[in-house]
Amino acid sequence: xxxxxxxxxxxxxxxxxxxxxxxxxxxxxxxxxxxxxxxxxxxxxxxxxxxxxxxxxxxxxxxxxxxxxxxxxxxxxxxxxxxxxxxxxxxxxxxxxxxxxxxxxxxxxxxxxxxxxxxxxxxxxxxxxxxxxxxxxxxxxxxxxxxxxxxxxxxxxxxxxxxxxxxxxxxxxxxxxxxxxxxxxxxxxxxxxxxxxxxxxxxxxxxxxxxxxxxxxxxxxxxxxxxxxxxxxxxx
Numbered sequence: 001x002x003x004x005x006x007x008x009x010x011x012x013x014x015x016x017x018x019x020x021x022x023x024x025x026x027x028x029x030x031x032x033x034x035x036x037x038x039x040x041x042x043x044x045x046x047x048x049x050x051x052x053x054x055x056x057x058x059x060x061x062x063x064x065x066x067x068x069x070x071x072x073x074x075x076x077x078x079x080x081x082x083x084x085x086x087x088x089x090x091x092x093x094x095x096x097x098x099x100x101x102x103x104x105x106x107x108x109x110x111x112x113x114x115x116x117x118x119x120x121x122x123x124x125x126x127x128x129x130x131x132x133x134x135x136x137x138x139x140x141x142x143x144x145x146x147x148x149x150x151x152x153x154x155x156x157x158x159x160x161x162x163x164x165x166x167x168x169x170x171x172x173x174x175x176x177x178x179x180x181x182x183x184x185x186x187x188x189x190x191x192x193x194x195x196x197x198x199x200x201x202x203x204x205x206x207x208x209x210x211x212x213x214x215x216x217x218x219x220x221x222x223x224x225x226x227x228x229x230x231x232x233x234x235x236x
Contacts, residue, residue: 011193011202020193027189028210030103034178034185035171037107042114042167049073049119051148054126069119076116082177084109089181102183110171121163125156158229165222169215186210 014020049069057063076084089105092098100108129152137147157164176187190207194200 007199007202010197010199011206014193014196014203018196020189020196023184023189023192024186026184027186030106030178030183031172031175031185031214033103034106034110034175034183035168038110038114038171039164039168041107041111042118042171043122043164045112045115046118046120046122047153049115050122050126051153053119053123055144073116073119076113081109081113081174082180084113085177085181102178102181105181106175106178106183110174114167114171117167118164121160121167122153122156125160126152128159129155161226161229162222165218168222169218172214172218173211 015024049072052062052065052069055062057066085106088109089102093100093105126148133151133155134144134147137151138144142150175185178185179188179191186207190203191200194203
């Protein structure tokens with residue numbers, strides 16, 4: 001017990017006296033930025049891919065887009081996130097002559113990766129909507145695209161909200177791999193604190209606790225949104 005108390009004292013010294021909290025705040029900020037922006041990009045990409053997947057394949061253009069979207073999903077679902085980060089940062093950026101910092105790269109890669117998973121989630125959500133909704137929209141003169149954007153997709157989002165919450169949680173936890181491209185996240189922050197005195201037990205326990213709190217808060221937010229949507233449906 002005394003040994004553990006000493007470890008806590010060492011951690012507090014590194015965290016407070018040596019300014020380790022600055023790294024933690026930066027890591028927490030970057031983790032939030034990467035996960036939130038990654039999910040937003042993923043929802044946009046996933047919605048477009050899902051719409052292409054469910055649209056009737058009446059012409060060669062739609063068929064070609066469907067093949068491209070299928071290849072995209074297979075590519076990003078078939079390779080680990082860390083491999084995608086490394087390839088994009090160390091291969092694609094030099095080839096394209098782009099200069100992006102590691103956090104921006106992580107946002108782009110996380111968004112593109114999330115888009116592949118969200119596309120399947122969104123596709124299932126769209127297919128879960130009563131087909132009569134599409135027929136009703138078309139019967140009042142709305143185009144297929146307008147009906148999809150204004151009637152079908154909003155209902156699909158309600159159906160898949162818990163699954164989108166799970167995707168957000170996955171992104172939060174997966175941000176620990178951004179250290180491979182030099183980005184500061186919670187893992188890097190607490191590793192630095194541990195490296196100061198070669199005491200990693202308490203820093204890693206605190207890091208785990210922060211991830212648990214983040215996941216708990218996201219879960220509560222999703223439940224709150226679900227209750228709000230159910231109330232609005234009843235009000236209608």
